[in-house]
Amino acid sequence: MIDQIKAARESALKRLAAAATSDDVRAVEIDVLGKKGTLTDLKTALGKLSTIEEKKQAGSALNEASATVADALAARLAELRRAERAVQLEIERVDLTEIMRRPKRGHAHVVTQAWQRLEDVFVGLGFQVAEGPEVETDWYNFEALNMPANHPARSMHDTFYVDHGSPGSTVLRTHTSPVQMRVMQTVAPPIYMIMPGRVFRNETTDATHLAVFHQIEGLVIDRGITLPDLAGTIEAFTKSFFGADFTSRLRPSYFPFTEPSAEFDIRTPSGEWLELGGSGMVHPNVLRAGGLDPEEWSGFAFGFGIDRMAKERHAINDLREMYSNDVRFLEQF
């Protein structure tokens, strides 16, 4: 009996030492200390021993073996659990430094940057910002701007028509000037507004022409506004946008919605003149279309190309490059 107890004890300890998982340890527990375990069976067999002395010796050996195996079981289980937990932790590990390493961020497009800077400069001069729809009616885009049907100036705007309403009644706006009209209809003067936005012309693209580009419109309506107010505003804008070493000039021109009309140019520090946009005193017909009395109110308007300004500011050769979506190009600005 004593030998059997020793053998069961040794075999249990050996198996425990070799156990690779906590499930292995539990299997040993069942095989040795469980209901039908080897040591449990031996305990049942105690009663069959003939002498008290034998029973006593075997009993105490059994108790010692059971306690030793139970201790070894507990120790091995704790050890394996620790190892299993370590493996689990490694699997579930989250590297916080990986979260901290932010992906590379992009930045605003070179035209968006110019647009935002233009807004900043004009807001600094006391202007407010308004926007209008990109899909316009013929009335807002042409008619209300003193360009009735068959007016020759319409041919300067190669127009994209939208298949909506009666034929020719809906267009992709060819300039931001229709927003002037929308502002006059909704805001009581005095008006000091800029209206930036995207415009569309059915043009063949080249280095200085796009079919989809951006303009910024300006509109001032107040009492007693005259041409020198326009010239002064353009000059103040030129200096604050391009720098103190730039100046501007107005050059006579023609737009149906202004009278008199002028193109305005800026002079770079190297003495070169660059055309920026159109401007003029708001035509009385336009004031009337906007619901304003030309006897009471007068004003000026201007409109220039944002893409071309970005081009000049960064000495970009070709407008089309700005929309080629080549990151190597865009990263420079």
Ligand code: FA5
């Ligand atoms: C106009 O569009 C007038 N609405 C401007 C205006 C507003 C005059 C208020 C008077 C009063 P124009 O067609 O010249 O005018 O265009 C104005 C500017 O838009 C040009 O000077 C140029 O900078 C830019 N532009 C015109 N066409 C293109 C194009 N295809 N691609 C890029 N920029 C263009």
